[in-house]
Amino acid sequence: MPRVSVRPQILDSALEQFHTRGFHNCSVEDITKAAGVPKGSFYNHFPSKDALVVEVLRQYASRSVWRTASDADIPPLLRLRRRFEAMRDTFVGREYTRGCLFANMGSELADLNQDVRAEVAASLAYRSTAATEMLREAQQAGDLAPSHDVSILGPFLVNAWEGVVTRAKVSKSSESLDGSFALFDQILAS
Amino acid sequence: MPRVSVRPQILDSALEQFHTRGFHNCSVEDITKAAGVPKGSFYNHFPSKDALVVEVLRQYASRSVWRTASDADIPPLLRLRRRFEAMRDTFVGREYTRGCLFANMGSELADLNQDVRAEVAASLAYRSTAATEMLREAQQAGDLAPSHDVSILGPFLVNAWEGVVTRAKVSKSSESLDGSFALFDQILAS
Numbered sequence: 001m002p003r004v005s006v007r008p009q010i011l012d013s014a015l016e017q018f019h020t021r022g023f024h025n026c027s028v029e030d031i032t033k034a035a036g037v038p039k040g041s042f043y044n045h046f047p048s049k050d051a052l053v054v055e056v057l058r059q060y061a062s063r064s065v066w067r068t069a070s071d072a073d074i075p076p077l078l079r080l081r082r083r084f085e086a087m088r089d090t091f092v093g094r095e096y097t098r099g100c101l102f103a104n105m106g107s108e109l110a111d112l113n114q115d116v117r118a119e120v121a122a123s124l125a126y127r128s129t130a131a132t133e134m135l136r137e138a139q140q141a142g143d144l145a146p147s148h149d150v151s152i153l154g155p156f157l158v159n160a161w162e163g164v165v166t167r168a169k170v171s172k173s174s175e176s177l178d179g180s181f182a183l184f185d186q187i188l189a190s
Numbered sequence: 191m192p193r194v195s196v197r198p199q200i201l202d203s204a205l206e207q208f209h210t211r212g213f214h215n216c217s218v219e220d221i222t223k224a225a226g227v228p229k230g231s232f233y234n235h236f237p238s239k240d241a242l243v244v245e246v247l248r249q250y251a252s253r254s255v256w257r258t259a260s261d262a263d264i265p266p267l268l269r270l271r272r273r274f275e276a277m278r279d280t281f282v283g284r285e286y287t288r289g290c291l292f293a294n295m296g297s298e299l300a301d302l303n304q305d306v307r308a309e310v311a312a313s314l315a316y317r318s319t320a321a322t323e324m325l326r327e328a329q330q331a332g333d334l335a336p337s338h339d340v341s342i343l344g345p346f347l348v349n350a351w352e353g354v355v356t357r358a359k360v361s362k363s364s365e366s367l368d369g370s371f372a373l374f375d376q377i378l379a380s
Contacts, residue, residue: 022298024214097301103353106360107297108212111287121360152369156354159366160346163293163353167345170296170311176349179342190380 006037007045014056019098023053023108053105054115060101061123066130076137077188084161088177091165099169103162128155144188196227197235204246209288213243213298243295244305250291251313256320266327267378274351278367281355289359293352318345334378
């Protein structure tokens with residue numbers, strides 16, 4: 001039987017721990033224990049917890065709807081709306097807990113871990129570029145007024161979302177989510 | 191000489207520690223050491239670090255421009271813009287570090303500390319109500335189109351800001367802040 005690497009289990013366990021408890025609130029031992037692997041195996045795969053969280057953020061990004069959606073056949077404004085709907089549905093399905101790992105790790109670690117800072121910045125830039133391209137496509141199709149500066153609006157929608165989720169996470173209510181979709185529709189219809 | 195309470199020093203030190211390092215990344219000893227007071231004095235004033243952070247959030251709220259501004263004589267839309275400008279200026283003056291304590295503690299602690307969750311929710315609700323009232327005043331003065339649902343727009347601007355700041359904190363750039371003011375002006379001019 002080939003030896004199975006415990007690396008994926010550690011990554012999944014770390015995502016769960018960081019997302020539910022935060023970075024500094026859990027230890028390498030908490031992560032390996034929850035993964036059901038020996039603590040010693042951790043350092044065979046990751047040089048440090050600081051390095052691990054960067055890998056966790058990369059995996060989180062790669063599994064996000066922004067990377068996995070097969071939605072190129074959907075009209076661009078609806079496609080963009082569905083990306084946000086998918087994030088909302090995941091979050092609401094977890095009863096307004098956890099929130100976005102990018103916002104969580106960005107808030108907690110941006111000033112402390114340069115690699116985390118850069119990784120979160122890159123992931124939010126990726127989403128911003130994707131949103132901007134969908135808005136531009138909508139303008140070219142005549143579905144969005146040419147007066148919108150899509151290079152400002154795309155990143156703003158992505159950034160605003162992070163705050164909207166944070167608000168819902170503290171209020172444990174869908175109000176901020178509902179309001180953001182109402183504004184989203186109003187802005188994009190104008 | 192009357193005995194001077196060290197409570198204010200502990201509160202100021204805790205704000206500094208929580209804002210620069212996060213909640214779980216600093217200990218009661220870090221806080222009392224930075225305050226220059228004996229560790230033992232802490233528990234004369236606060237039952238726990240969990241109770242302390244709630245007091246820190248209350249003090250942070252009470253010192254915010256949303257509570258301290260003497261701006262009732264400024265037209266409502268400009269008044270609202272200046273509240274956001276004041277938050278931006280503080281944040282940019284710190285070279286895009288720290289960010290908003292509400293977002294930071296909300297992200298890190300909303301699922302772990304019910305009192306923190308409620309305190310952050312109440313502070314963001316306070317700002318949302320203030321923003322909504324300024325927008326309503328602007329509508330009544332004929333400075334804002336009556337088509338805007340101010341009860342959705344006010345909270346959205348407050349919530350979006352938290353995400354915009356988080357983005358600037360990870361990108362260490364004014365781009366998201368500049369974009370949000372451009373959108374702010376565009377939405378409020380429409």
